[in-house]
Every structure is written in structure tokens, then in C-alpha cells.
Amino acid sequence: MFEVVIGLEVHVQLNTKTKLFCSCPTSFNHKQNTNTCPTCLALPGALPVLNKEVLHKSIMLGAAIDATINRTSFFDRKSYFYPDSPSAYQITQLYTPIVEYGTLEIDLEDGSKKTIRINRAHIEADAGKNIHEGEISKVDLNRGGTPLLEIVSEPDLSNGDEVVAYLKKLHSIIRYLDIGDANMQEGSFRVDVNVSIRPKGDKKLYTRVEVKNINSFKFIQKAIEVEVARQSEAWEDGVYEKEISQETRLFDQIKQETRSMRGKEEAADYRYFPEPDLLKVIVTDEMFAKYSKIPELPDAKRDRFVKEYGMNEYNSGVITASIEMANFFELMMKEGITAKNATTWLTVELLARFKGDVNIKNSPVNAKKLGFLVKRIEDKSISGKAAKEILDYLMNKDEAVDAAIEALGLKQVTDTGAINILCKEIIDANPDKVEQYRGGKDKLIGFFVGQVMKASKGTANPQAVNEILKAKLG
Ligand code: ADP
Ligand code: ZN
Ligand code: MG
Numbered sequence: 001m002f003e004v005v006i007g008l009e010v011h012v013q014l015n016t017k018t019k020l021f022c023s024c025p026t027s028f029n030h031k032q033n034t035n036t037c038p039t040c041l042a043l044p045g046a047l048p049v050l051n052k053e054v055l056h057k058s059i060m061l062g063a064a065i066d067a068t069i070n071r072t073s074f075f076d077r078k079s080y081f082y083p084d085s086p087s088a089y090q091i092t093q094l095y096t097p098i099v100e101y102g103t104l105e106i107d108l109e110d111g112s113k114k115t116i117r118i119n120r121a122h123i124e125a126d127a128g129k130n131i132h133e134g135e136i137s138k139v140d141l142n143r144g145g146t147p148l149l150e151i152v153s154e155p156d157l158s159n160g161d162e163v164v165a166y167l168k169k170l171h172s173i174i175r176y177l178d179i180g181d182a183n184m185q186e187g188s189f190r191v192d193v194n195v196s197i198r199p200k201g202d203k204k205l206y207t208r209v210e211v212k213n214i215n216s217f218k219f220i221q222k223a224i225e226v227e228v229a230r231q232s233e234a235w236e237d238g239v240y241e242k243e244i245s246q247e248t249r250l251f252d253q254i255k256q257e258t259r260s261m262r263g264k265e266e267a268a269d270y271r272y273f274p275e276p277d278l279l280k281v282i283v284t285d286e287m288f289a290k291y292s293k294i295p296e297l298p299d300a301k302r303d304r305f306v307k308e309y310g311m312n313e314y315n316s317g318v319i320t321a322s323i324e325m326a327n328f329f330e331l332m333m334k335e336g337i338t339a340k341n342a343t344t345w346l347t348v349e350l351l352a353r354f355k356g357d358v359n360i361k362n363s364p365v366n367a368k369k370l371g372f373l374v375k376r377i378e379d380k381s382i383s384g385k386a387a388k389e390i391l392d393y394l395m396n397k398d399e400a401v402d403a404a405i406e407a408l409g410l411k412q413v414t415d416t417g418a419i420n421i422l423c424k425e426i427i428d429a430n431p432d433k434v435e436q437y438r439g440g441k442d443k444l445i446g447f448f449v450g451q452v453m454k455a456s457k458g459t460a461n462p463q464a465v466n467e468i469l470k471a472k473l474g
Contacts, residue, residue, distance in 0.1 A: 002197040002232050005205060006163055006224065007155035010170060011148045012180045013126065013188035014057050020125045020147040021048030021091070021278075032140040040145035042087035047277055054123055054147045057179040058098045059283060059291035061149060064173050065118050067102030069292065071283045075123075075275035083139045084127040092150075094272050097122030098281060104153075104173075105299065106165040107317070116166055117154040123281075124148050149180075155194065155205060160221035167191060167217065168321065172298045176323045184215050195224060197231045206244075211258055213250045223251040227258050301326055309339035318347060324360040328367040335371030337378055345374050349388065353395050365394045372401045385458055386410040414461045416468065419452070422460065423468045426451045437473055445469065 019026055022039035038046035062069040076094040099121035105113050128144035130137055151170065157163050171189060174182040182189040196208040211227055214220050227249070234243040249258040296304070298320050305316040305326075320326045325346065332342045350363065350370060358364070365373075373390060376382045382390065382405055390404050397404070405411050413419060426448055427434055437444040445466070452465045 001200060002228075002235070003200050003202075004158055004224070004228050005155045005196045005198060005208075006157040006159075007194040007208070008151075008153045008157065008163065008166065009192040009194070009210075010151045010153075010167070011126075011190040011192075012061075012151060012174055012182060014054055014147040014149055015178070015180050015188075016051055016053040016057065016147055018051055018053075019145040020051055020054055020123070021145055022046075024145065026146050028142065030142055032138075033142060035142040036144070041141060042085075048091065050278060050281065051147065055098070055281065055283065055287065056291045057177070058121065058123055058149055059288065060177045060179055060294055061121055061151070061174070062099035062102065063292040063294045064177060064297055065099075065102030065104055065121075067099045067118065067121070069283060069288065070096055070098055070100060071288070072096070073098040073122075073281045073283075075278045075281070076272050077275045079269075079271045082127070083137070084130050084141075085144065086128075086141065090125055090127065091275050091278070092124035093122035095274075098283070104166060104169055106162060106169050108165065109161060114156075114162065116156045116162075119152045119154050121149050121151045124150055155196075155208075160224045163193065163220060163224065164217045167220070169298070172321050172323075176297055177294060178323075184217075187215070190215075191220060193220060193224060193227075195227045195231070197228060197235065207246050209244065209246070209258070210248045211251050212248060212261065219251060219253055222256060223258060226251075226256055230258065298323075298326075305329075305339075309333065311339045311343065315339075315343050315347075319343065322360070328360055328363075328370075331367030332371035332374065335368070335375045337371055337374045341374045341378065342371065345370055345387075345391075349391060353391065364396070364398065365391065369394065369401060376401060376405065380412060380414055380461060381405065382410055382412050383458060383462070386412065409457065410459055412461050413456060413459050414464055416464060419456075419460050419464050419468055422452050422455050423448075423465065423472055426455065427469075427472060434473065445473075448473070 016026060018024060019040055022037050024035045024037050024040055027035070039048055059069055073093055073096045075091050077089045078092050078094070079089045081088050097120045100119070102118035102121070104116045104118060106116060107113055126143055126146040126148050128139050128141035130139050153166070157166060171182045174180045174189070180188055191214060193211045193214065194208045195211060196206045198204060198206045209227060209231070211223050214223050231240070231244050234240045248261045250261045251258050301320040302313065302316045305311050305320060306313055319329050329342055329346055332346065333339065350365065354363070370391075373387055373394075377384055377387050386405075390401070390408060390410060393404050393408060394401070399407070430451070433444055433447060448469050449462065449465050452469065453460055453462060
């Protein structure tokens with residue numbers, strides 16, 4: 001009876017070397033308040049100077065979402081008083097942002113696609129961090145002045161699954177462009193979810209509630225679920241007007257509820273006005289040409305993998321969702337192996353062996369090595385089972401694949417002479433079973449194959465074993 005209407009605001013921390021308006025480093029894990037200078041501490045007389053790298057990265061994002069890149073945009077001042085901002089205002093772009101009117105295509109569960117409109121992406125400065133220790137509150141301004149790109153969607157999303165699909169696609173694009181780390185847990189990809197409901201078919205937009213403080217896809221789904229329930233219950237109980245107001249609510253992960261953070265009546269008057277300390281932002285022809293030429297994006301790569309490697313769309317989508325996975329896969333393919341094996345050995349075998357801090361970026365077995373291991377399966381030098389053992393070994397030892405095969409004694413025996421001898425030994429040792437087999441108990445072939453494989457410590461080529469046994473048993 002209701003439909004859900006959702007719009008997202010995503011704050012992406014750009015991975016520039018220095019801050020938005022000063023040359024302080026953006027790297028974290030430094031001693032508190034050491035990555036600061038008169039500008040980001042807002043000392044009187046210090047003036048901001050725009051970091052060009054921020055412009056370049058914003059143009060790239062704009063190009064990736066097919067947006068308009070405004071050749072002239074402006075900064076505005078948003079006033080608010082809070083200890084995490086020593087200037088008592090935030091520099092942002094309200095009236096003319098650098099990027100406007102883009103789109104993002106998302107893939108839905110049922111295989112269909114939906115286009116989500118993006119209203120804008122604007123540059124703004126991040127605030128510092130307040131740290132609360134019992135009665136005392138402190139502020140760390142290392143993060144103050146770090147560049148953010150806030151990407152604002154139109155209210156085109158209709159449920160939690162679509163929201164997650166949108167966020168994953170956006171995340172993937174940011175990693176492909178390498179304009180940010182986009183790590184939700186670390187706060188470099190922060191999502192505000194605006195939620196409202198309306199009677200099905202109604203085109204009007206009803207009161208939106210903004211939910212903040214959610215740092216995982218799972219919690220975003222949950223937050224939407226509980227907020228929608230709260231709004232629909234209010235509607236059904238006839239208290240919608242009274243209880244649902246435009247406000248910011250926090251999601252409480254423990255109580256699984258949203259809670260009012262600041263209401264309409266307390267909403268700050270931001271007193272926006274054009275930032276007087278900065279010039280207008282100009283994207284030159286040269287800059288535009290250089291940075292709007294972007295690398296192949298996830299969707300294009302997915303389609304190319306399907307065509308070029310004959311993969312199915314699902315597998316291709318899984319691999320190309322991450323630029324690191326996609327690059328790893330393509331390097332494996334250079335070893336001349338099948339896409340099917342490359343996919344399995346990457347997404348099933350290798351990923352399962354990652355523990356702790358080990359991931360695709362620092363994997364002890366690199367793409368070339370894993371590709372070569374697969375090649376050794378395909379040229380029948382080793383069995384698939386042996387390859388798993390070899391991979392375990394290589395995860396802890398920096399050795400070449402062939403050396404590892406040698407060291408573990410896992411080279412597959414395809415030499416029929418050697419297999420012949422083993423088969424003969426097993427047949428001779430089991431006269432009763434031979435008799436039963438010859439008497440019609442065909443299934444016993446499995447027993448013989450198993451025995452020979454065991455005697456060869458798994459190195460005999462099972463196909464050869466099968467053929468030789470059958471010939472000998474008659
Ligand atoms: P603010 O900074 O005040 O939150 P923005 O314009 O930056 O305003 O963001 C508003 C967000 O809320 C956008 O993502 C927009 O799509 C979304 N939104 C607007 N109206 C509704 C609505 N009725 N229901 C759900 N989302 C909405
Ligand atoms: Zn600084
Ligand atoms: Mg908002």
C-alpha cells in the first residue's frame with residue numbers, strides 16, 4: 001500500500017596528498033593536531049588556496065557518471081558553530097557545484113537495470129573529529145580541511161536492495177578511478193539516507209527523514225527497514241502529520257531503531273553566502289580534456305570480459321566489481337588458461353586463503369603465479385587436488401610454482417609405464433576383488449582407482465589410471 005522513496009548523500013573522501021585549501025598532508029594515524037597549519041586551524045589572516053588535484057578528481061567522477069562538468073563553479077560558506085570546525089563555517093558549493101546532472105545505472109536482483117539520477121557532486125571541506133573521554137571532550141583537527149566530494153542522488157531509489165546496488169556501483173567507480181579509498185568502516189565513504197513513504201502510485205514527495213551514522217551495507221538495509229516501519233505505522237495510526245517531521249535521525253545499531261538527532265525546530269540557520277576568500281573555480285579546456293578521459297569503468301569491463309573471455313555475466317560482474325580483482329584476473333589470463341579455471345582459482349581458492357590483513361592487493365601469490373599454477377593443471381602436470389596443496393604451500397613460501405611442485409613431490413604421473421606397474425601391483429594384491437569385478441560388480445572400478453591413486457600419493461593421472469585398469473581387468 002505504501003511505496004518507499006529514498007535519496008542518498010554520499011561523502012567521498014578524495015585521496016589527494018594534501019588538504020583542500022592548504023598543504024597539510026591528508027595521511028592519517030598521525031599524532032593528534034599535528035597535520036595542521038594556520039589555514040586549517042582558521043587562524044586570522046590565513047587564506048585558503050584551492051588544491052588542483054581536487055578539481056582533477058572531481059572532473060573524473062563527473063565524467064564517469066555522464067554529468068555536466070561546470071566550467072565555472074563557486075565556493076560558498078555554510079555557517080555553523082561546533083568545536084570540530086575552528087572557523088565556525090564550512091566551505092562548500094551550494095549554488096553552483098562543479099558537477100551536476102549525472103546518472104548511475106544499477107543492476108537489480110532480477111537481472112534488470114535501473115537508472116538513478118544524480119543531482120550533483122560538490123566539493124567541500126571535512127571537519128575535525130571530536131573525541132569524548134568521560135567528562136572531557138577534545139578535538140583533533142588532523143582531518144579538518146580534508147577534501148570531500150558529496151554526491152547527491154535524486155530520490156529515485158525504492159528499497160534497501162537498490163540502495164546497496166547503487167552504493168556498490170558508486171564505490172566500484174571510485175576505486176576504478178582511484179579518486180578515493182571509499183572505505184566505509186574508516187569513514188572515507190559516508191552515507192546519509194533520506195527516506196520517505198507515500199501511497200502507491202502517488203507522485204508527490206512526502207516528508208523526508210535523513211538517517212545518519214550507518215557504516216555498513218547491512219546496517220543501511222536495517223536502518224531503512226526500521227525507518228520505513230516507523231513512518232508507515234504512524235500513517236496507519238493516523239498520526240503521520242504529528243510524528244513524522246523533516247529531521248535528522250541517528251541509527252542505533254544496538255537497539256535497531258532510529259532516534260531523533262536534531263529536529264526541525266533546532267535546525268541551524270546556515271546563512272549561506274559566497275565564500276569571499278576564494279576565486280571562482282575554473283575548469284580549463286586543457287584540464288577538462290585531460291581528466292574527462294577516464295579508464296574503462298566496471299560495466300564496460302564486465303561486458304568486455306563476457307565477450308572476450310566467454311564468461312557469463314554473473315561471474316564477470318563479480319570479478320569486475322573490484323578493479324584489483326579485474327586486473328588480477330586479466331594478468332592470470334595472460335598465462336593462456338581458461339576463464340572458467342581462472343575465475344574459480346581466483347574467487348574460490350585464492351580468496352578463501354586470505355586471512356587477517358592479507359588481501360588481493362598484497363597477496364603472497366601474485367596473479368602471474370596463480371595463472372601459472374592453473375596452467376600446470378590444464379597441461380596435466382598436476383591434479384586439481386595437488387594444486388590446492390601447492391597453493392597452501394605458496395601462501396607461506398615465496399617460491400616458483402614448478403619448484404613447489406618438485407618440493408612437494410606432486411608432479412602428476414602421466415607416464416603409462418609407471419602407472420602400469422602400480423595398477424599391476426594393486427590387481428595382484430586384491431585377487432578377491434578382481435574376481436568380483438569380473439563377475440559383474442562394475443562399481444569396484446572405483447576401489448581400484450582409489451588404491452592406485454593412493455599408492456601414487458595422488459600424483460597419477462586419474463584418467464590414465466582408469467583406462468589402464470579397465471584394460472587389465474578386462
Ligand atoms: P540536505 O543537505 O538538506 O540534506 P540535499 O539536497 O543535499 O539536502 O539532499 C537531499 C537528499 O534527499 C537528496 O538525496 C534527495 O534525493 C533526497 N530527497 C529529497 N526529497 C526526498 C523525499 N521526499 N524522500 C526521500 N528522499 C528525498
Ligand atoms: Zn593545513
Ligand atoms: Mg542531507
